[in-house]
Amino acid sequence: MSSRTSIEPTPAGIDDHTLAHQLATDAGRLLLDVRRELADAEPRELKDAGDRRSQEFLATALARLRPDDAILSEEAVDDLTRLAAPRVWIIDPLDGTREFSEPGRSDWAVHVALWERGELVAGAVALPAQGITPATPQVGLGPQDSDQPLRVAVSRTRPPELAGTVCRELGGWLVQMGSAGAKAMAVVQGKADIYVHAGGQYEWDSAAPVAVARAAGLHTSRIDGTPLRYNQPDPHLPDLIICRPEHARAVLAITANRA
Incomplete structure (x- = not known):
């Protein structure tokens, strides 16, 4: 079943921070559609569909936009040629599959990060059910409530x-x-x-x-x-x-x- 989400093609010249943000956000929108489409499915079917569809989307997008980069993903066979690559995208297409399969829960995510020559240089965490995608390079830190226990x-x-x-x-x-x-x-x-x-x-x-x-x-x-x-x-x-x-x-x- 195809997603109802309309995802605009990402420009090839986009910078890594913006790309991480857009890919995580778009994968999250796709997952919200999967949740709606399979609302009456068994939890295992919903989890599997979410993992598969998000992985396909992210892998296809990265292959098109960053063809020279390697990928390490939870949902793909680990290609150890990544160890010689200067740039590796490290992704989790659906983090928190249990929560994704439970109606009403918002504590699941999409992870997209870029490692380059020893360091994490860009990243985004989409929280689709919360409608936000915190991402590098600038992230606001919420205030601490000093009046309550840690x-x-x-x-x-x-x-x-x-x-x-x-x-x-x-x-x-x-x-x-x-x-x-x-x-x-x-x-x-x-x-x-x-x-x-x-x-x-x-x-x-x-x-x-x-x-x-x-x-x-x-x-x-x-x-x-x-x-x-x-x-x-x-x-x-x-x-x-x-x-x-x-x-x-x-x-x-x-x-x-x-x-």
């Missing part, structure tokens, strides 16, 4: 013990939500203060959220404080911290000892 974003289905430890030791409270992108953007938006994950992720789970978080001035690192590195031979990148910079020292004092 809010620690955590998975609603697989909350890591470490996040609970951070929450207890800092006197905070847990904010449960789905997609990694949604949790990271909650910190950017000022809806959470800290996002700690441990226990299993891959590069496509965090590349775009980390690029956007950095553009907003947030702290990003592994839980032991070392840098997050991308386009590695093994894309497994199991843990991360994204938080407001004023909380980084306190969070790392807890997490580094448990890395």
Whole structure:
């Protein structure tokens, strides 16, 4: 079934930041259409259709607009020739498939990031059901509410013990939500203060959220404080911290000892 969304062709001369934003946004609009078209389908059918349609759209667009760049995607076979490529797009066509398949939930995302010669240089996280796509190069940081305890974003289905430890030791409270992108953007938006994950992720789970978080001035690192590195031979990148910079020292004092 074809999408009803009308997506205008992206100009070939568009810069990388704008391209990441537009591709993530357009993939998100397509996914909203998939959600409407398959509203009565079984959750597995909806999840599979969302993953497939978004992957097809993003892969086709990148092949047309950035034919010399490599791609690392959750929904495609990993072509290790990317390791010799100077530029690699790291994408998650649908992050938070469980939430995507649940009517009314908005905590799912599309991740589009560009790695170039060792660094994340552009990124966008579309939150289609919220109608926003935070993206590099400039991202506004939401205000912090200093009158309430620290809010620690955590998975609603697989909350890591470490996040609970951070929450207890800092006197905070847990904010449960789905997609990694949604949790990271909650910190950017000022809806959470800290996002700690441990226990299993891959590069496509965090590349775009980390690029956007950095553009907003947030702290990003592994839980032991070392840098997050991308386009590695093994894309497994199991843990991360994204938080407001004023909380980084306190969070790392807890997490580094448990890395």
